[in-house]
Every structure is written in structure tokens, then in C-alpha cells.
Amino acid sequence: MYMMIKDSGGRRLYKIAKIKNSIILGDAIKVLPKLPSGSVDLIFTDPPYFMQLPSKKLRRWGGTDVLGVKDGWDKFGSFEDYDKFTIEYLTQLRRVMKPNATIWVIGTYHNIHRIGKIMLDMGFWILNDVIWLKSNPMPNFLGVRFTNGTETLLWAVKDKQVKKYTFNKSVARSYDPSGLGMNVWRIPLCSGDERIRDRSGNKVHSTQKPEELLRRILLTSTKEGDIVLDPMAGVGTTGAIAKRLKRNFIMIEKEKGYVREIEKRLKGA
Numbered sequence: 001m002y003m004m005i006k007d008s009g010g011r012r013l014y015k016i017a018k019i020k021n022s023i024i025l026g027d028a029i030k031v032l033p034k035l036p037s038g039s040v041d042l043i044f045t046d047p048p049y050f051m052q053l054p055s056k057k058l059r060r061w062g063g064t065d066v067l068g069v070k071d072g073w074d075k076f077g078s079f080e081d082y083d084k085f086t087i088e089y090l091t092q093l094r095r096v097m098k099p100n101a102t103i104w105v106i107g108t109y110h111n112i113h114r115i116g117k118i119m120l121d122m123g124f125w126i127l128n129d130v131i132w133l134k135s136n137p138m139p140n141f142l143g144v145r146f147t148n149g150t151e152t153l154l155w156a157v158k159d160k161q162v163k164k165y166t167f168n169k170s171v172a173r174s175y176d177p178s179g180l181g182m183n184v185w186r187i188p189l190c191s192g193d194e195r196i197r198d199r200s201g202n203k204v205h206s207t208q209k210p211e212e213l214l215r216r217i218l219l220t221s222t223k224e225g226d227i228v229l230d231p232m233a234g235v236g237t238t239g240a241i242a243k244r245l246k247r248n249f250i251m252i253e254k255e256k257g258y259v260r261e262i263e264k265r266l267k268g269a
């Protein structure tokens, strides 16, 4: 069973037992401070990229449109605003991690370097950067730079002293043809039946992550019964996979339309 909770905006603290396997409709910046300290085993966060695409249409060779992230949720006034937002949610995420919890943050070249610096400055200790190598990346713009075929995941603990975190090394090895358990995961973009579309066939979410990515994250760094938090859940890939793998989830998402899609998705998960 799962629940949808609409954050009332008040200051009342949430009890973990009440929000386990829930989607909270609300702003993570307001909701996270109301979560109990030291309460989750794993965090996966896929924050806005602050992509700053130009307002004019970008076209590829051959004339097709470039469909970047143009959503309102990806817009910030400046790098300072973006960093302030990042510091606010990461401070709360660090607080709600159990002592041996780990955190995964995914981003592109637009944002991951800023986030990585902020994490290190805050005391997080980075265990790995895992490269998601897209086996079918979007072709490049006008041939003026390399085709961007990767995203970067930072996997970290709260601080350097944390040693007893979950790492299922046999699972990690099974993803790597060399058997070494390397930090490069070759996974296609989310497509086919997995991609959530509206009645007209348009993508419901511009950056829905592939289920295989979340499957690898949860299988390598959690155990059955663990609590997984995703504070900017989009269309709920984290919760859908957590449910399937018998992990508990807490998801926060501020857009009502996406939360509706999560509800539908969880019914089928």
C-alpha cells in the first residue's frame, strides 16, 4: 500500500511510520526540514539541471528540433540562486541520513560540478562517481561540440569516517562484462513501454530516468526493507523500482501532474 500526502505547509513534523511508502506533494525545501533526523537508508536525488537553453529553437543537422529541458522547474535566476537551493536541500538530506546511509546525486555537465563542490565543502565523502553511458544518446546540436552521451552520478556518505555502508559487490560486478565492477554503466535512455506518455503520445516528463539505472542503484546500495528517499521524484521511477525490489520509499514532488502519474504508475508497479 502507498499513500499520497499533500503537504499542508505547516510546521508539523512527519513521523516516518506515517510517510513510509508515500508520495508527498510539496516543495522539498519546505518538506525536508519536517522529516526526522537519521531516518533513511538511502537517498537518490535527480535535481533540476539549470540547463539554461536559449529561448530560440535549436535545430539539429537534418532539421529536427532539439528537445532539451525547458520546464519551469529547471529555471533559476542565477548560479547563486541555484547554489543556494542546492545547499538548502543537501543540508537537509545530510541530516535525514542514517549514520551509515549513502546518497546518490545525478546530474549533467551543467550542474554536477557545482553540486560536487558543494557536497565536498559540506563534509560529504564521495565514494565514487558512476558514469551513466547512454547507449542511444540524443545526437549533437550543430556539430559544434561533442555529442553528450553521459550523465554523472555521485555516490557519497555523510563524512569520511563512515565505513559500514551497504555495497553489494557481487551485484556491482555482474553489471560489468569485465567482472571488475567498474563505475561505468551502459544503459539506454528511457524509451518504449517504460516511457510515460500522454494521450497524444507526448512524454509526460522530459527527464524520466531509465528503470535499469534505479535498479542498479538500489541493488548495489540497499537491502530489502530499507527506506529510500527521493526528494524530487518526477514521475516516480525511484518509488516504482523500490516497490518492485521490496524496499520502502518516500518521494517528494512539487508538481501535481507528476504526482498523479506516480499514483497511476505505482498501481502497476
Ligand SMILES: C[S@@+](CC[C@H](N)C(=O)[O-])C[C@H]1O[C@@H](n2cnc3c(N)ncnc32)[C@H](O)[C@@H]1O
Pocket (backbone or CB within 6 Å): 026, 027, 028, 029, 046, 047, 048, 049, 073, 205, 207, 208, 209, 210, 231, 232, 233, 234, 235, 236, 237, 238, 252, 253, 254, 255, 258
Ligand atoms: C530531473 S527531474 C526528476 C526525474 C525523476 N528522476 C524521474 O525519473 O521521473 C526533477 C524533478 O524535481 C522536481 N522539483 C524541482 N524542484 C523541486 C522542489 N523544490 N521540491 C520538489 N520537487 C521539485 C521537478 O518538478 C522535477 O519533476
